Amino acid sequence: MHTTTIRSRTRLRLAGALAALLVAAGVATGPAAQADERHGKEPTLADLAQRHGRYFGSATDNPELVDEPYKALLGSEFDQITPGNGMKWYATEPQQGVFDFSKGDEIVDLARAHHQKVRGHTLVWHSQLPGWLTSREWTPAELRAVLKKHIQTEVRHYRGKVFAWDVVNEAFNEDGTYRETIFYKTLGPGYIADALRWARQADPRVKLYLNDYNIEVIGPKSDAYHRLAKELKAQGVPLDGIGLQAHLALQYGYPTTLEDNLRRFSRLGLDTSLTEVDIRMYLPATEEKLAQQADWYRDLTEACLAVRRCVGITLWDYTDKYSWIPAFFPGEGAALPWDEELRPKSAYFAIRDALR
Numbered sequence: 540m541h542t543t544t545i546r547s548r549t550r551l552r553l554a555g556a557l558a559a560l561l562v563a564a565g566v567a568t569g570p571a572a573q574a575d576e577r578h579g580k581e582p583t584l585a586d587l588a589q590r591h592g593r594y595f596g597s598a599t600d601n602p603e604l605v606d607e608p609y610k611a612l613l614g615s616e617f618d619q620i621t622p623g624n625g626m627k628w629y630a631t632e633p634q635q636g637v638f639d640f641s642k643g644d645e646i647v648d649l650a651r652a653h654h655q656k657v658r659g660h661t662l663v664w665h666s667q668l669p670g671w672l673t674s675r676e677w678t679p680a681e682l683r684a685v686l687k688k689h690i691q692t693e694v695r696h697y698r699g700k701v702f703a704w705d706v707v708n709e710a711f712n713e714d715g716t717y718r719e720t721i722f723y724k725t726l727g728p729g730y731i732a733d734a735l736r737w738a739r740q741a742d743p744r745v746k747l748y749l750n751d752y753n754i755e756v757i758g759p760k761s762d763a764y765h766r767l768a769k770e771l772k773a774q775g776v777p778l779d780g781i782g783l784q785a786h787l788a789l790q791y792g793y794p795t796t797l798e799d800n801l802r803r804f805s806r807l808g809l810d811t812s813l814t815e816v817d818i819r820m821y822l823p824a825t826e827e828k829l830a831q832q833a834d835w836y837r838d839l840t841e842a843c844l845a846v847r848r849c850v851g852i853t854l855w856d857y858t859d860k861y862s863w864i865p866a867f868f869p870g871e872g873a874a875l876p877w878d879e880e881l882r883p884k885s886a887y888f889a890i891r892d893a894l895r
């Protein structure tokens with residue numbers, strides 16, 4: 540009896556050690572992984588992320604949806620989609636009071652067909668605004684009414700179809716002062732709280748986010764969000780999360796304070812997510828740069844997994860074929876985990892490692 544117990548304990552310990560070895564070797568061991576592997580099918584990034592209670596997503600854009608091989612990977616590898624442009628103001632309210640949700644709807648329908656969730660992007664932003672809005676002066680009362688109507692019409696339209704909204708996008712400058720947008724200049728900083736409240740009225744359940752770039756590190760810009768989020772929470776303004784875009788570039792160094800930064804937002808009772816991830820480099824992409832990029836993708840995935848309220852990661856599209864980088868940063872590119880021929884790069888395998 541006694542020896543049997545010892546033997547079964549030893550056996551358990553051996554089994555545990557074997558499992559640890561398999562995990563260390565990057566071999567998945569959970570029941571879903573075992574079932575997948577029995578059927579000769581590799582788990583997807585989404586499968587792997589789900590085991591941690593996270594999603595793994597990609598942005599996409601309407602013009603790309605004619606590319607069938609692209610669409611196949613988009614539909615199979617990810618469990619979350621963000622429309623890159625289709626839900627922005629210029630697309631959804633091209634004339635004042637005339638709404639057009641066809642582009643966003645196309646992406647929501649595609650996501651639904653693949654059981655993917657959708658992040659709504661974005662309601663209030665200084666960029667990609669329709670001409671009718673930017674080409675004239677507004678009194679505060681007029682602009683408030685325009686903003687409220689835009690937010691509430693769009694949020695109502697996508698109620699139950701998106702799980703989160705980037706309500707206000709890119710509200711701060713690098714030094715942590717408010718960006719002087721049409722909304723700030725006309726309405727003052729209170730436009731952010733108003734936007735959140737109006738969005739909440741239109742959908743009581745959707746997660747409401749503020750979203751920005753260059754807030755991965757602890758510094759003046761992320762401090763501004765931390766301060767604002769704390770104030771909004773104290774005032775009872777509905778805010779659920781902070782989106783860190785994470786448009787990184789090898790030449791600027793890895794944001795080593797990312798994990799601590801995610802954690803300090805968690806401590807305010809907020810979700811966080813990495814919402815627009817890409818890691819660009821100067822071209823040509825060498826083996827060395829691609830290896831460094833892979834390390835960074837691994838590190839940022841691990842940072843999110845290490846912080847309980849970091850709910851998921853979204854690539855700003857998944858392939859270099861449709862990246863925004865070359866058009867905006869001439870001479871730079873190769874920023875995503877799949878190359879222009881839709882072949883997975885080292886970065887893809889590094890993300891898998893991190894998720895295993």
Ligand code: 9MR
Nearest residue numbers: 600623624660666667708752784815863
């Ligand atoms: O990916 C978007 C690209 O197709 C647009 O041309 C560009 C216009 O500014 O916006 C891109 O997406 C941006 C996102 O909406 C907000 N954060 C920065 C992204 C890259 O510019």
